[in-house]
């Protein structure tokens with residue numbers, strides 16, 4: 799009988815491996831294109847030139863909005879956001895913060911930090927005209943603008959570095975994370 803023939807099983811195993819390798823390759827390529835900036839699940843970097851709202855746990859990409867008083871070309875947004883990512887990696891912000899849930903829990907999750915309503919109050923605390931300026935001032939001197947029982951140390955970001963981080967955070971807030979994190983923003987002082 800055929801099922802007693804080892805060659806039958808060998809051929810079966812080989813064909814399953816070949817088919818599943820092809821499926822894995824397809825899924826990998828498909829997922830990579832979906833999660834790349836500008837793919838079906840991640841907004842392009844140029845989204846930092848637009849207003850980002852939040853409704854029913856979904857980021858809403860709105861009209862044109864200047865960042866640091868200007869509009870960035872597509873290559874400029876890529877350079878800026880890549881720099882922001884490198885600054886975040888070089889200072890190991892993940893030692894205290896989470897991004898998309900990855901990292902440590904000493905400080906608040908930063909996935910939606912751009913959308914934190916607290917920046918509105920921050921504008922007057924830092925005497926800034928815009929939210930992005932308030933964020934830069936906070937990032938460059940978090941000790942002076944401390945609001946919480948846990949303090950963020952001064953990581954000596956230059957102005958350019960802080961601006962790049964803000965651009966990165968704005969872009970990241972536009973990613974639809976299916977409502978994650980719930981209750982984002984500054985953790986309440988009582989917690």
Ligand code: HEC
Pocket residue numbers: 885886889890891892893894895904905906908910911912914916937940943944945946948949950951953963983984
């Ligand atoms: C040693 C721990 C620590 C490190 C490292 C750290 N932070 Fe923080 N961060 C905090 C704490 C604590 C707070 C809350 C501070 C406060 O409210 O005064 C905070 C607050 C923030 C906020 C405000 C978030 C919000 O929505 O309220 C941002 C943005 C931020 N950090 C960005 C960064 C970035 C970018 C880096 C890396 C360059 C970084 N942090 C590194 C501890 C840290």
